[in-house]
Amino acid sequence: MSPLLCFQVLILTISTATQIVAYQDAVSSVCLGNVLRVSVDGSILAGKSARVDALNGSDVIPITSFLATQCGYSMTSDPWGNTLLYASLQHCYVQSRGDGTFDTHLQLRTYGKDSGRVHTVSQSCSYSQLASREILCTNNYMEVSVEHGLPTSEQLKWMTSSVKDVTSSESVPRGMKVPRLEKVVIYTPAEKAFTPMELHKLGYGLYTYPARLLIRSPYDTTATYSQDVAGVPMAIMTSSLVYKHRWMVSLVKAAAACPTGGVSFTEDLISWRLPRHITPLLSSSSCETLEAYMGIDGQRMDEATMIAQGYYFYVTDTHFVVEMPIGSPYGYYKSHVHEGRYHTTYSIAPMIELLWREMGGSDETRYKVLFPISTPPIPRPPHVQDYTVPEEGMFKIVFGAFLPDVELINITTDSAVMTLAEAAANGFDIQEHVFPNGSKAFRLQVPFSHPTAVKGNPNVKTVTYGLHIVFGFLIQPEQTTFSYSSVLEAAVDDTDLASVTGSCDQMNVYITVQYGSQGHNFETVVGGSLLTAELAQQYSFNENGTHFTLTVPFGSPDLAFEAVHSSNVMGRLDVALQNLERTWNITYFSLACSFITSVLDCSPNGTIGALAVKLDTVPSLNPGQLSLNDPSCGPSFSDDRFAFFYFRVDTCGTTRAFKDDVMVYKNMASLKNQLTTNEEPKYQFVFSCIYSVNATKTLAYFTMPQSTAPVAEPGVGDFTVQMRLAQDVTYTQFYSDWDYPVVTYLRQPLFFEVALTTLGDPNVELIIDNCWATLNKDRASKPRWDTIVDGCPNPEDPDQTVFHPETLYDGVLFPSLSKRFEVKMFSFAEAEDAPVGQVVFHCDVVICDPHSPLNGLCHGQCAKQQMGRKHVKRGPRMVSELHVEHVSSGLIFLL
Ligand SMILES: *[C@@H]1O[C@H](CO)[C@@H](O)[C@H](O)[C@H]1NC(C)=O
Ligand SMILES: *[C@@H]1O[C@H](CO)[C@@H](O)[C@H](O)[C@H]1NC(C)=O
Ligand SMILES: *[C@@H]1O[C@H](CO)[C@@H](O)[C@H](O)[C@H]1NC(C)=O
Ligand SMILES: *[C@@H]1O[C@H](CO)[C@@H](O)[C@H](O)[C@H]1NC(C)=O
Ligand SMILES: *[C@@H]1O[C@H](CO)[C@@H](O)[C@H](O)[C@H]1NC(C)=O
Numbered sequence: 010m011s012p013l014l015c016f017q018v019l020i021l022t023i024s025t026a027t028q029i030v031a032y033q034d035a036v037s038s039v040c041l042g043n044v045l046r047v048s049v050d051g052s053i054l055a056g057k058s059a060r061v062d063a064l065n066g067s068d069v070i071p072i073t074s075f076l077a078t079q080c081g082y083s084m085t086s087d088p089w090g091n092t093l094l095y096a097s098l099q100h101c102y103v104q105s106r107g108d109g110t111f112d113t114h115l116q117l118r119t120y121g122k123d124s125g126r127v128h129t130v131s132q133s134c135s136y137s138q139l140a141s142r143e144i145l146c147t148n149n150y151m152e153v154s155v156e157h158g159l160p161t162s163e164q165l166k167w168m169t170s171s172v173k174d175v176t177s178s179e180s181v182p183r184g185m186k187v188p189r190l191e192k193v194v195i196y197t198p199a200e201k202a203f204t205p206m207e208l209h210k211l212g213y214g215l216y217t218y219p220a221r222l223l224i225r226s227p228y229d230t231t232a233t234y235s236q237d238v239a240g241v242p243m244a245i246m247t248s249s250l251v252y253k254h255r256w257m258v259s260l261v262k263a264a265a266a267c268p269t270g271g272v273s274f275t276e277d278l279i280s281w282r283l284p285r286h287i288t289p290l291l292s293s294s295s296c297e298t299l300e301a302y303m304g305i306d307g308q309r310m311d312e313a314t315m316i317a318q319g320y321y322f323y324v325t326d327t328h329f330v331v332e333m334p335i336g337s338p339y340g341y342y343k344s345h346v347h348e349g350r351y352h353t354t355y356s357i358a359p360m361i362e363l364l365w366r367e368m369g370g371s372d373e374t375r376y377k378v379l380f381p382i383s384t385p386p387i388p389r390p391p392h393v394q395d396y397t398v399p400e401e402g403m404f405k406i407v408f409g410a411f412l413p414d415v416e417l418i419n420i421t422t423d424s425a426v427m428t429l430a431e432a433a434a435n436g437f438d439i440q441e442h443v444f445p446n447g448s449k450a451f452r453l454q455v456p457f458s459h460p461t462a463v464k465g466n467p468n469v470k471t472v473t474y475g476l477h478i479v480f481g482f483l484i485q486p487e488q489t490t491f492s493y494s495s496v497l498e499a500a501v502d503d504t505d506l507a508s509v510t511g512s513c514d515q516m517n518v519y520i521t522v523q524y525g526s527q528g529h530n531f532e533t534v535v536g537g538s539l540l541t542a543e544l545a546q547q548y549s550f551n552e553n554g555t556h557f558t559l560t561v562p563f564g565s566p567d568l569a570f571e572a573v574h575s576s577n578v579m580g581r582l583d584v585a586l587q588n589l590e591r592t593w594n595i596t597y598f599s600l601a602c603s604f605i606t607s608v609l610d611c612s613p614n615g616t617i618g619a620l621a622v623k624l625d626t627v628p629s630l631n632p633g634q635l636s637l638n639d640p641s642c643g644p645s646f647s648d649d650r651f652a653f654f655y656f657r658v659d660t661c662g663t664t665r666a667f668k669d670d671v672m673v674y675k676n677m678a679s680l681k682n683q684l685t686t687n688e689e690p691k692y693q694f695v696f697s698c699i700y701s702v703n704a705t706k707t708l709a710y711f712t713m714p715q716s717t718a719p720v721a722e723p724g725v726g727d728f729t730v731q732m733r734l735a736q737d738v739t740y741t742q743f744y745s746d747w748d749y750p751v752v753t754y755l756r757q758p759l760f761f762e763v764a765l766t767t768l769g770d771p772n773v774e775l776i777i778d779n780c781w782a783t784l785n786k787d788r789a790s791k792p793r794w795d796t797i798v799d800g801c802p803n804p805e806d807p808d809q810t811v812f813h814p815e816t817l818y819d820g821v822l823f824p825s826l827s828k829r830f831e832v833k834m835f836s837f838a839e840a841e842d843a844p845v846g847q848v849v850f851h852c853d854v855v856i857c858d859p860h861s862p863l864n865g866l867c868h869g870q871c872a873k874q875q876m877g878r879k880h881v882k883r884g885p886r887m888v889s890e891l892h893v894e895h896v897s898s899g900l901i902f903l904l
């Protein structure tokens with residue numbers, strides 16, 4: 010059982026009201042020469058199935074596709090269910106009234122959820138001028154109807170009576186009885202004989218009417234063959250029909266030839282060629298064309314329409330040619346998906362209708378071809394037009410064009426798939442725009458600030474926004490899908506980018522970040538750290554709608570050190586605002602500030618505290634590996650940014666130098682086993698403490714790595730020489746300031762100590778140059794009595810001054826820094842205006858480097874005399890190059 014001639018379509022929903030109205034005009038019929046055309050509007054089907062029945066009196070005959078070919082029905086539908094049904098006027102169930110009037114009754118049934126509808130078509134067509142041969146080519150059959158010239162029943166009757174046939178018991182039938190079709194000889198081109206029954210089974214329709222015989226043949230059967238005629242492939246059916254009436258045999262020839270090709274396409278034109286002389290249908294060598302028409306959908310087209318629509322129908326020596334512009338309203342476009350991409354086809358159903366007469370004959374052939382053509386799928390990649398004006402901060406694109414059967418159903422961004430409703434809720438403005446020709450395009454607007462849109466490049470002044478969108482489409486009614494991906498980019502000279510400003514005081518760096526037009530749409534990198542919530546809290550993050558602030562303390566590891574001075578450190582804070590993916594810097598800010606902090610402590614007691622900081626320029630430095638000149642002196646504290654050294658001036662390889670009137674201690678923190686593999690500068694933190702012996706001051710300076718020039722700045726501390734009077738020779742108890750004036754008796758020994766009280770460097774020696782006594786505090790006053798001269802006891806002194814050797818010193822940490830001597834109390838005899846029995850002792854002391862003495866004085870206390878060089882003249886006194894300190898005792902009374 011072959012399928013019913015059904016068509017099922019899904020079409021756009023229309024309201025019930027329109028459906029009813031439309032239904033009235035939805036089925037119409039028209040007589041077009043030898044065919045009847047029934048048009049069914051797709052809208053009446055509304056997604057339902059439909060079936061066509063032929064009506065023969067009260068019989069309802071469902072038209073299967075097999076029956077359609079055999080009985081002369083053909084049908085074409087577009088994807089929306091709009092259907093054209095062509096019925097040959099000589100179809101099986103036609104009622105011919107003999108006067109050239111043909112009555113057709115058909116019915117159309119729709120099925121569906123609601124009760125089906127039945128629509129009846131009754132059409133009477135008048136077609137009186139049947140040519141001697143009528144050939145009809147449709148998409149499913151070839152039909153030829155010829156005058157057979159067989160004897161009529163009257164003639165048969167005459168023949169029967171004149172030639173007696175006694176063997177026949179048949180009575181001569183009344184009415185239009187015709188001879189019986191015995192067999193059919195088909196030429197393919199090999200000759201082959203069929204019985205009518207056999208051909209019937211092959212789908213042939215064979216009908217013998219009183220004056221004509223009609224054959225309908227499907228295209229692809231064993232009884233048809235293909236032949237190229239003037240370059241056009243044609244299906245050919247050639248036959249001889251053998252009729253028999255008693256002893257009489259009649260032979261009728263019938264042939265049909267229908268084109269199966271001959272179409273060519275250009276981008277905007279369809280050309281269809283039909284051979285001018287369809288030779289298999291001609292018995293003579295040429296024929297004369299009497300009429301030629303072209304038409305569409307079975308209907309002839311008049312010349313005015315042809316011109317208006319750009320159609321051409323012309324004849325060459327060999328062909329009739331129809332040229333049809335692709336896109337003319339008589340055809341239709343359809344969307345397709347082919348290999349995932351959008352394609353369109355254009356379909357049209359032209360017709361050529363000819364009437365010719367063979368040379369030397371009078372028989373005319375009417376030849377009609379209904380020939381539906383579809384172009385092959387043509388790729389139509391959607392065109393994206395970018396209307397983005399960067400200054401507006403919006404992507405604006407139009408993409409299309411698509412045929413009306415295309416629907417946009419979703420969009421996919423990098424983050425999500427959204428239906429159109431979801432997309433609209435998400436800030437995508439998508440509009441459909443319909444062109445006058447029915448095609449559509451889609452307009453999309455989305456702000457640059459949309460979360461999915463931002464991208465960027467490293468140029469700070471220009472921001473590039475990118476948007477990757479995949480559009481998901483659906484083609485109706487087939488519901489096939491395809492997608493199209495688009496990458497949009499726009500560059501904006503963004504003058505309103507987020508920006509950073511900052512300031513410092515001596516403790517902190519204060520950073521203010523102002524949001525740009527994109528709001529807080531960036532990551533912040535402070536120094537080397539991404540500003541996380543935790544870090545933000547640490548840096549006192551504070552935000553209002555347009556700014557946020559951070560307070561980064563000096564000690565923060567995100568601060569880099571650039572340079573060091575004795576009392577301050579240059580710290581640098583880098584702040585980068587980066588896009589969310591952290592692939593580029595929106596802006597970069599760097600602020601260097603000086604923080605007051607002492608990196609060097611030159612303590613008066615001879616200890617040095619030095620803080621070595623890691624510098625930005627020596628990134629690979631591990632401060633914990635630094636050591637002083639003596640490699641065994643490592644830091645007493647270190648982390649990844651600092652190393653703190655604490656040591657005495659006489660240890661750790663500290664060098665000492667006397668310079669003018671100062672003493673300079675110098676050391677250096679460096680990497681002792683430093684591999685010089687990279688290009689980094691060598692880290693050498695050279696620092697010095699300058700002790701000025703006058704000294705209420707200690708000077709400190711240090712040298713930074715390599716080329717950095719030494720910076721000398723005053724430090725803090727004192728360095729004093731003191732002269733004290735002990736209570737006895739044990740030097741354990743001393744008179745203090747408030748014990749003065751000390752009261753003594755004549756020749757009582759006075760135990761003096763002169764000491765560099767605070768400095769703890771045993772390698773320095775204090776030498777007493779001169780001591781003398783006066784009546785009062787004025788060192789220069791007269792009278793004066795010398796007790797020590799050039800470092801030695803005054804030889805003229807009857808009670809010679811006695812030095813107490815350093816080795817005997819108990820409880821003194823650095824004996825070389827002290828000198829003890831004993832003098833006997835005396836009185837100035839010649840004292841007149843001053844109170845008798847009162848003296849003040851004064852000394853000049855020198856601080857010496859015993860290893861590099863500047864002059865003889867520094868060889869030791871009274872070294873010359875000890876060496877017994879009594880008469881040696883004093884060498885040049887270069888005291889000016891030494892520091893000479895003046896000390897005095899308090900007032901001493903003689904009882
Ligand atoms: C149509 O009906 C008539 C009479 O009812 C019948 O003789 C004829 O054979 C039918 N035609 C076909 C093709 O069945
Ligand atoms: C319809 O018009 C639009 C705009 O002019 C055009 O882009 C599109 O190609 C046309 N569609 C067809 C099928 O001709
Ligand atoms: C989005 O549309 C595409 C193409 O039409 C389709 O293949 C896909 O399944 C759709 N996705 C969703 C989540 O609907
Ligand atoms: C936000 O903070 C910034 C910087 O602290 C300030 O200049 C600005 O006025 C503040 N804005 C508002 C609305 O408070
Ligand atoms: C941001 O800028 C800094 C300084 O110019 C640079 O070191 C860093 O690599 C930049 N970051 C990116 C992601 O470009």
Ligand SMILES: *[C@@H]1O[C@H](CO)[C@@H](O)[C@H](O)[C@H]1NC(C)=O
Binds near residue numbers: 612616
């Ligand atoms: C030296 O003085 C510093 C303060 O200036 C003090 O911290 C340190 O303990 C003193 N050292 C000694 C050995 O007295």
Ligand SMILES: *[C@@H]1O[C@H](CO)[C@@H](O)[C@H](O)[C@H]1NC(C)=O
Binds near residue numbers: 703704705
């Ligand atoms: C010693 O230092 C004090 C205070 O700085 C200063 O007033 C005095 O002049 C100095 N004396 C000498 C001899 O340099």
